[in-house]
Amino acid sequence: MVERLRASGCVFAEDEAALIAGTARDAAELAAMVDQRVAGQPLEYVVGWASFRGLRIAVDPGVFIPRRRTEFLVGEALRVTVAGSVVVDLCCGAGALGAAVAAERDVSLYAADIEPAAVRCARQNLLPWQGSVYQGDLFEALPSRLRGHIDVLLANVPYVPTDEIRLLPPEARLYEPRVTLDGGPDGLATLRRVAAGAADWLSPGGHLFVETSDQQAPVARAVMVAAGLVAEVVVDDDLGANVVHGIRPAAGHAGGTPAG
Template sequence: MLEVPPVLVDVLATRLREAGCVYAEEEVEVLRQSARTRYQLRQMAEARAEGVPLEHVVGWAEFAGLRIPVGPGVFVPRPRTEHLVAVAAGLARPRDVVVDLCCGSGALARALHERVPGLVLHASDVLPAAVHSARTTLAGIGEVHLGDLYDALPGDLRGRVDVLVANVPYVPTAAIALMPREAREHVPPVTLDGGTDGLDVLRRVAADAPSWLGPGGHLLSEVAEDQVQPALEVLRRAGLDPRSSSDEELDASVVLARRPADDVHGPP
């Protein structure tokens, strides 16, 4: 960590606190972990004070005990999403085919790899910046594809996916304006906007999931607490067997659904 005089730490923490950073001292410590010089530290602190997300300033996010590369314009993985990882890890087995749709930085796929070694990992995102970050995150352990949802995936995965995680955008369009400034202004709207009720992207994922999942395969997605019941209905209408899981400490809700093992229809 960069050595700096205590007086400079105090000056930077004061600057961040005045800019509205609640955990100013802790953020200065994170900046010190990434800065190489005092001049760079000052520049990074000023960027943070101007509203750039801390993770974009330092180039990484802490997620599930890992440092995940996060470049500008890439959605920052949230602590609550660690519940999605925990539920998915409980379903996955070594050598399973696991797909991370809307992968962003690739944090979910990387965290699953750490918990369940030997997975066959694929990830996709529609944003080139996200794919760039995810390819760094998953270098040597998984393939990352650029494109819209399933369109990005290799065709030979159809009907073979054991675990499909899709941390899709689920913020209702009208609620985006109410989000904190740094959440709204530093990632493309496509990473947040889930349509009128927040479930539009989940509907698209669920509609095609039965043709990509293998028999007995699972689809998992994070939703807001008040979206759980309508999200379960979305999954049910897609022909899947749905249920939900929650973690009060993380304020996290996950819906998951299984393609019936006796489903003889399979992929078209």
């Protein structure tokens, strides 16, 4: 099994073989899973889950696979999340971000995604925290009672520029839904829509967290400021992660960079 995986291009063949062997229920399923991985299917689809901040997140084929670098976004969000916060995981995919926050804070959790497969997956993953998951386009999916009352908004929006999707690794390009990757001409189309609605949906002092590339981060910050948020860029060089953090100011404060 290790030799087949290595020959197909799996860099961590031993580790992958151990995961597959530990997941398969019998020899026939083991053989089928190895065939799927050798054919190029992402490992997370083969075994049915992804590891994210110590959680095992169920991931079905056709659902965006959470990336390790996005753990940084969750860590930043946890710095401002307190017990009782209203947390929304927008563009939730499998619901990994919402699950990771709820696993460490007692919050009221909501999530939404436009993809039916993602919604089904997120409902399974958020069940332990009584998370409510809705299907629809961004804020349109959310119940109106949340307008103006969201304390922490996690929005892992697609941010790959359309012309750069062809450069992605085959596992992402061929297997993950294009809608979860394609951020428009400059990669910021969905982010602009989220930023435009954020001030209406966030509570006063509420927080928005969005992941971008390092090249996009300054523009993304400017987009948030133009939408009336106070905004900053935070970076984790080890993970190669860039997060833009926006805050809906309290009355009487203008947009800009957060104090401190």
